[in-house]
Amino acid sequence: MTELEPVEQVEEEKAEAAKPRSRARLVIYGLVAAFVVMLCFLAFAVARLVNTVNDGAAAVAEPIGDRVRQLFVPATPVILPDPVTVVRQINDLSRLETASYEMEKIVTADSTPDGLLGALLGEQLIFVAYGKVYAGVDFSQMTAQDLVVVDPDTVMVHLPPAAIFEDIPALDNERSYVADRDKGLLTSADPALETQVRQAAEASIREAAAGSDILDRANANAQGYMRNFLGGLGFTDIVFTDQTPPPAAPYQQQVPKGYYLLPTPSVTPAAP
Known part of the structure; x- marks a missing residue:
């Protein structure tokens, strides 16, 4: 086996020492990339879950909203013929x-x-x-x-x-x-x-x-x-x-629940 020069031997030892550090760096980069992918997947799953919950809440809340709106539906007053x-x-x-x-x-x-x-x-x-x-x-x-x-x-x-x-x-x-x-x-x-x-x-x-x-x-x-x-x-x-x-x-108009009577319009008698 040929003996190496002292300088060359030193360089070879440095190269051998750098190889473990390169492998460790690659492992770290892989772990970081995997972590980023997992975060993206998690964010996507959370977004889907939030949308599903919002849709269900809206479907449940819609009838309630309708009932609330019915509390403010005006009813036209019935005016009896003169x-x-x-x-x-x-x-x-x-x-x-x-x-x-x-x-x-x-x-x-x-x-x-x-x-x-x-x-x-x-x-x-x-x-x-x-x-x-x-x-x-x-x-x-x-x-x-x-x-x-x-x-x-x-x-x-x-x-x-x-x-x-x-x-x-x-x-x-x-x-x-x-x-x-x-x-x-x-x-x-x-x-x-x-x-x-x-x-x-x-x-x-x-x-x-x-x-x-x-x-x-x-x-x-x-x-x-x-x-x-x-x-x-x-x-x-x-x-x-x-x-x-x-x-x-006197006639009393029956008003359904959730309705209210509008004010009866006043009628001004015609001048003789």
Whole structure:
């Protein structure tokens, strides 16, 4: 084996001594790199965990938030219709014909005197009368006291009584006619007799109508008409009374939990 020079031997010894230190440095670098990787992985895992927890908390808290928000939901106040305004609309309907009665009647008249003069001066008349009688309700007679608004669905109404309209002629002159006329040899047709027959026929027709169910039908039809009218205003429970309805208790609006009523807007009456 060749002997080394003293200088070369020293350098070789230094190189041999440096090798352990290089290995230790590499080990330290590896450990540091592994530690950094572990920190990164740990940070990523913690971030995922935090996101999962936040999502779950949000899902649980959402219904609670909804309930809290419901505590502050405003409810629109219900304003009942003004009876005065409603009655004015009803008054505009004025007189409503709700039923009629028709009949045909034969009326006879005889102005023949007794004895022999009857053949000379007498007159007999057979008249076929056709008439129609109308009945109904005069809504212009209603006052504000005849209608009471109980709640948004219920209203009490007192209608004027049904009546036969006397101002409408009951006798139809176009369809009524004299069927037969027999007068004496010395007698001309008496216009007054036919007038009396027509008046008697009309009175008879009105009397027959009054004895029928025309008023009951007129009242029932008026109630049906009023149901449709008030139903168009939003009422579903319409109560008809025989007398002026009593005043209703002040309406108290039911407010669901979690709601509050908005202030009722003030209405300024219109100047006359």
